[in-house]
Amino acid sequence: xxxxxxxxxxxxxxxxxxxxxxxxxxxxxxxxxxxxxxxxxxxxxxxxxxxxxxxxxxxxxxxxxxxxxxxxxxxxxxxxxxxxxxxxxxxxxxxxxxxxxxxxxxxxxxxxxxxxxxxxxxxxxxxxx
Amino acid sequence: xxxxxxxxxxxxxxxxxxxxxxxxxxxxxxxxxxxxxxxxxxxxxxxxxxxxxxxxxxxxxxxxxxxxxxxxxxxxxxxxxxxxxxxxxxxxxxxxxxxxxxxxxxxxxxxxxxxxxxxxxxxxxxxxx
DNA sequence: CGGAATCCCAAAAGATACTG
DNA sequence: CAGTATCTTTTGGGATTCCG
Numbered sequence: 001x002x003x004x005x006x007x008x009x010x011x012x013x014x015x016x017x018x019x020x021x022x023x024x025x026x027x028x029x030x031x032x033x034x035x036x037x038x039x040x041x042x043x044x045x046x047x048x049x050x051x052x053x054x055x056x057x058x059x060x061x062x063x064x065x066x067x068x069x070x071x072x073x074x075x076x077x078x079x080x081x082x083x084x085x086x087x088x089x090x091x092x093x094x095x096x097x098x099x100x101x102x103x104x105x106x107x108x109x110x111x112x113x114x115x116x117x118x119x120x121x122x123x124x125x126x127x128x129x
Numbered sequence: 130x131x132x133x134x135x136x137x138x139x140x141x142x143x144x145x146x147x148x149x150x151x152x153x154x155x156x157x158x159x160x161x162x163x164x165x166x167x168x169x170x171x172x173x174x175x176x177x178x179x180x181x182x183x184x185x186x187x188x189x190x191x192x193x194x195x196x197x198x199x200x201x202x203x204x205x206x207x208x209x210x211x212x213x214x215x216x217x218x219x220x221x222x223x224x225x226x227x228x229x230x231x232x233x234x235x236x237x238x239x240x241x242x243x244x245x246x247x248x249x250x251x252x253x254x255x256x257x258x
Numbered sequence: 259c260g261g262a263a264t265c266c267c268a269a270a271a272g273a274t275a276c277t278g
Numbered sequence: 279c280a281g282t283a284t285c286t287t288t289t290g291g292g293a294t295t296c297c298g
Contacts, residue, residue: 181260182260182261183259194260194261194262195262197261219259221259222260222261
């Protein structure tokens with residue numbers, strides 16, 4: 001994945017005279033930088049404030065350090081997250097979301113609400129069988 | 130991927146006394162059924178009304194028939210999409226979103242808005258270099 | 259047109275172990 | 279604690295061809 005700032009888009013849109021909505025392109029662009037299983041949950045986890053590596057790992061439940069490390073680096077590259085090193089012994093590292101990340105607030109909120117609702121629906125449908 | 134209705138969740142949440150927010154779980158649950166590069170764009174494409182296989186393919190730009198077919202099946206299983214066969218010659222097949230899909234409206238909207246904005250940001254940052 | 263069949267690859271993700 | 283290293287598995291996704 002090359003999700004750096006000079007290429008953070010989901011490809012060109014072939015918008016000719018056919019019905020290629022900018023909406024589809026918008027969503028594809030969003031998904032291009034926010035892809036995968038972890039980025040959105042991770043960013044959401046950081047909305048409550050900065051957290052340390054291990055803390056994030058616990059909040060996310062079952063992410064391995066390797067994956068978490070990779071995700072954090074990508075998010076840092078794309079300016080969603082800031083990594084801060086505090087020179088204690090042993091060293092303390094915190095991760096913090098940027099202002100740009102905050103522009104995702106609505107997305108995160110809607111997704112969260114929908115997900116909570118979806119879980120209830122599934123559980124309910126299981127009971128009724 | 131087993132994204133059927135009896136297992137449409139992103140796993141259990143280990144919520145003990147630690148700070149495991151239901152928000153993270155909500156987002157993970159949502160992502161579990163809406164994963165991948167295509168499901169959200171596809172659902173968005175269908176918000177404007179039913180469409181045929183080939184039409185969807187064109188709207189999405191560069192999805193191959195195999196992938197499109199797979200995505201549609203998964204979405205059908207999870208009750209996001211209805212497949213209708215019209216007995217013309219040759220046969221006509223349309224795909225239509227369900228009411229449950231419409232509960233994703235806000236999510237789709239926010240994601241679209243954010244994506245459009247994100248594209249502008251990237252393009253702008255490219256120019257200023 | 260609406261797919262299915264086959265082959266293939268790259269990337270995502272997980273397990274496990276280890277280090278400063 | 280905050281990661282890295284290695285290895286393996288999974289799956290997502292694409293190319294191409296073919297069929298009723």
